[in-house]
Amino acid sequence: MSEKRIDEQSGTEVTGHEWDGIEELNTPMPRWWLWIFYASIVFAIIYAILMPALPGIDSYSKGVLGKSDRVEVVEELYKLTDQRAVYANKMLSADIETIEGDEDLLRYALAAGESAFGDNCATCHGTNGQGLPGYPNLNDDIWLWGGSYEDIRQTLNYGIRALHEDTRVSLMQAYGRDELLTREEISDLTEYVVSLSGREADASAIARVSTLYQEQCASCHGMDGKGDRLQGAPDLSDNEWLYGGDRATIVETLTNGRAGVMPHWKERLSPDMVNSLAYYVHSLGGGEKSDAPTQ
Amino acid sequence: MIQTNDNQVQAAPGIDRSKAVAVSPSTPQSLYAKRKQIYAKLAHGNFRKLKWAALFILLGIYYFIPWIRWDRGPDAPSQAVLVDFENARFYFFFIEIWPQEVYYITGLLILAALGLFLVTALFGRVWCGYACPQTIWTDLFIAIERFFEGDRNARIKLDRAKWDFNKIWRKTAKHIVWILVAAATGGAWILYFHDAPTIFRDFLIGHAPITSYVFMGLLTFTTYTLAGYMREQVCTYMCPWPRIQAAMIDDKALNVTYRYDRGEPRGAHKKNATWEGRGDCIDCRQCVAVCPTGIDIRDGLQLECIGCALCIDACNEIMDKIDRPRGLIAYDTDANIERRQKGAKEKFELIRARTVIYAILFAAVGSFMLFGLLNRSTLDMNVQRDRIPNFVELSDGSIRNGYQIKVLNKTPQVRTLDLTLDKFQNPVLRIVGQDNPQTISVPANQTIDYKVYVALEDVSGLQVREGFNFVLEDTQTNEKVLTPSLFITGKTEK
Structure with missing residues (x-):
């Protein structure tokens, strides 16, 4: 800039920048403002020295203070575990009355159970335990092996057809594949099963296989098809189906058998967590009283 | 541009001309201007008195309020004004605000904004001049400065003097008192967030939470710098309000105004000379000398003008001495100056479209909030229906829906509440973890979640979706809350 020119209107100096006749005024900025800018630069340098800041190829500058968010998170988690230990210990021995009698313990069990359910169970049973074909709905009051707190705990700990030696096993045979029954017999039995849940079925077919049902099926499912919880045999009369109640699915079940697996969680989850989980599943709506008579 | 003629030392007989020069003259300045120190002179007069009163009252409120006790029973804090972050509550005397009622705070901010608009449209920047914390604390810090270093001229002299014992002790004492005041300011702040007597003791013995020390330090630092050093720079460069006020003020708004129609042409006045043909301004520059932002109101x-009216005091004092009427600088409007110049009568138009609109809005928002506060329910219920699964068919053929219910008890007592439905034949209710299928007991001042199942045996007469209300009733007071929800019957839609 060769000369300092003063804008006539405002009496302020102009910078010399001009666009189509519009000029920029050189309105002064306070000096302290500039100092704050320099102070920020100094701060940035000090910060970069003290704290983790600069990225490297396979690491980063750790900073003189040695602060690490990751370490802090781990410490926080340990702290949390300690805080929860009070309730976790109570959960080890609590029965359902104890849990429901202690408002705090109840909320702990529900929260811990819900979180564990999301991590471990939701993949098969659905986010809220609503179930999928082959994976039982945990919201209703229909249970294969029993719906009391203790029954659910047993299933959780040892699983069904799982690898644990104490696991519970039931066997639906593959009558068709193993040639135990003929195609015609399976077809007639299907009509019989359909009729058990109160639906219209071929009466002549039913008459043909009623003896066969007594011989082959009644030992587990009962004479009237009500099932047997001791053997994990489903109730065929309630029109609630694990795999599906249409004729094609029943034919498939009879032909190939069914052997779904519920893993055992005894070694994978801590005992208190299994108990919280059991209480959570019990709370989903179908939970039974411990002294409920087993069918 | 102001012509300064410093050879002339008397503005009128007996009145020295001040050497004060406005800090924002319309002369060329370099980029990154160096700040010019302002040595505000002490003014005497009604506005100065008013400002002292405002200072004592407002600072008194700020320092004293956290110590007021207010009995709310054993389960709630007994501090009248408390922002309880830990338990997410805000207490203000008889008012208690929960996080979900934060709209009261929003309403308060809207009220504050409308109040500022109204007052600014009426009287200019009275907020800036009398009530803004920046003005109050700056005023206090200048008073402390004046106590140790003397008034304007003495301070200028002291700053120019060599560092001798006199200068060192005066400066040191000033900074010590400044820091003490700043620390008290930061210290009082944290009292609003914890039980005052407890945090005060814990703070002194080092047991207070770290945030208390951080905030106390932060506010001590900002008070010390903003009131001790930054002063008018905050108003001129940092604060948005001077810009916003431009939109609030019109030519009919009262402002601290130099009545140039009366003052010009200005100039020194010799003894016994006539006042005919000249203005009343004797160019003594007392108005500049007392100005805390260092401007020339003329x-x-x-x-930069914060509307503190100290120049009015300074000018009135001079007018008395030279035996001219007061009010050469006064609260006046631009419109009046024009009227007087045309020979018309002056007129104050306080009732204008904008002031009326601001006042109506202010009253409307205010009464709306008051109504809300007076009718604030102490019981509330939120219901969220389970969507996965939408419904569950039970073995006996009944249909069950699940609900997450949040019950808020905003009273300091435990409440026994009955939960019912206002529809359906014999619905079966079950609350998870509760023995009684219908009655819950909610602790004082808490929000509790419940999982509730509703089962209907016979859904034959119902639609796919049936709306109904959950009814929550206090067994003692009969206070009732109805929250609508849906029941999904599991039928297929036609």
Whole structure:
């Protein structure tokens, strides 16, 4: 800039920048403002020295203070575990009355159970335990092996057809594949099963296989098809189906058998967590009283 | 541009001309201007008295309020004004605000904004001049400065003097008192967030939470710098309000105004000379000397003016001495100056479209909030229906829906509440973890979640979706809350 020119209107100096006749005024900025800018630069340098800041190829500058968010998170988690230990210990021995009698313990069990359910169970049973074909709905009051707190705990700990030696096993045979029954017999039995849940079925077919049902099926499912919880045999009369109640699915079940697996969680989850989980599943709506008579 | 003629030392007989020069003159300045120190002179007069009163009252409120006790029973804090972050509550005497009622705070901010608009449209920047914390604390810090270093001229002299014992002790004492005041300011702040007597003791013995020390330090630092050093720079460069006020003020708004129609042409006045043919301004520059933002009000209304009215006091004092009427600088409007110049009568138009609109809005929002506060329910219920699964069919053929219910008890007592439905034949209710299928007991001042199942045996007469209300009733007071929800019957839609 060769000369300092003063804008006539405002009496302020102009910078010399001009666009189509519009000029920029050189309105002064306070000096302290500039100092704050320099102070920020100094701060940035000090910060970069003290704290983790600069990225490297396979690491980063750790900073003189040695602060690490990751370490802090781990410490926080340990702290949390300690805080929860009070309730976790109570959960080890609590029965359902104890849990429901202690408002705090109840909320702990529900929260811990819900979180564990999301991590471990939701993949098969659905986010809220609503179930999928082959994976039982945990919201209703229909249970294969029993719906009391203790029954659910047993299933959780040892699983069904799982690898644990104490696991519970039931066997639906593959009558068709193993040639135990003929195609015609399976077809007639299907009509019989359909009729058990109160639906219209071929009466002549039913008459043909009623003896066969007594011989082959009644030992587990009962004479009237009500099932047997001791053997994990489903109730065929309630029109609630694990795999599906249409004729094609029943034919498939009879032909190939069914052997779904519920893993055992005894070694994978801590005992208190299994108990919280059991209480959570019990709370989903179908939970039974411990002294409920087993069918 | 102001012509300064410093050879002339007397503005009128007996009145020295001040050497004060406005800090924002319309002369060229370099980029990154160096700040010019302002040595505000002590003014005497009604506005100064008013400002002292405002200072004592407002600072008194700020320092004293956290110590007021208020009995709310054993389960709630007994501090009248408390922001309880830990338990997410805000207490203000008889008012208690929960996080979901934060709209009261929003309403308060809207009220504050509308109040500022109204007052600004009426009287200019009275907020800036009398009530803004920046003005109050700056005023206090200048008073402390004056106590140790003397008034304007003495301070200028002291700053120019060599560092001798006199200068060192005066400066040191000033900074010590400044820091003490700043620390008290930061210290009082944290009292609003914890039980005051407890945190005060814990703070002194080092047991207070770290945030208390951080905030106390932060506010001590900002008070010390903003009131001790930054002063008018905050108003001129940092604060948005001077810019916003431009939109609030019109030519009918009262402002601290130099009545140039009466003052010009200005100039020194010799003894026994006539006042005919000249203005009343004797160019003594006392108005500049007392100005805390260092401007010359005679240049007209400007961004830097905080409307503190100290120049009115200073000018009135001079007018008394030279035996001219007071009010050469006064609260006046631009419109009046024009009227007087045309020979018309002056007129104050306080009732204008904008002031009426601001006042109506202010009253409307205010009464709306008051109504809300007076009718604030102490019981509330939120219901969220389970969507996965939408419904569950039970073995006996009944249909069950699940609900997450949040019950808020805003009273300091435990409440026994009955939960019912206002529809359906014999619905079966079950609350998870509760023995009684219908009655819950909610602790004082808490929000509790419940999982509730509703089962209907016979859904034959119902639609796919049936709306109904959950009814929550206090067994003692009969206070009732109805929250609508849906029941999904599991039928297929036609």
